Amino acid sequence: MVKINKQFKATVIAYGNSGLPLGQREDLDDLAIIALRSQDPTLLRLFDNLPSxxxxxxxxxxxxxxxxxxxxxxxxxxxxxxxxxxxxxxxxxxxxxxxxxxxxx
Known part of the structure; x- marks a missing residue:
């Protein structure tokens, strides 16, 4: 399971047809996949201990x-x-x- 770092739970990133704050999203795995594939440091820092x-x-x-x-x-x-x-x-x-x-x- 993917977890958002506490300081980013209120952050809004629109993806996957939603603009809810990250702490309310149920599709964080999609954003985590984007972060891992792109190796974008801004996206990677949103997560707490991402799996491979x-x-x-x-x-x-x-x-x-x-x-x-x-x-x-x-x-x-x-x-x-x-x-x-x-x-x-x-x-x-x-x-x-x-x-x-x-x-x-």
Missing amino acids: LEVLLKQKTEKALSQLRPILLNDGSKNENESTDIRDDDFAAVKNKSEEEPSGE
Whole structure:
């Protein structure tokens, strides 16, 4: 989890369709990724002990998968008698494949 330094919680940086103060944002991982990719010292100093870019991207991927899994597994548009081809081990395969890809970003 990404944490903002206390002195910057009231700071407003508009990104990701929001202009809330950083202390109220739920998408700080996006700003942290921008900070790490750009290595911009002004952005980097906003954060308290940032993880590596690789760790941050992995956390973001896992969070997205956990949010998508229930939607994909319980698609209300399918007939109740119709079986789904998506299983939990399918997500593991996607996760493992993403870990194998080089992080040249």
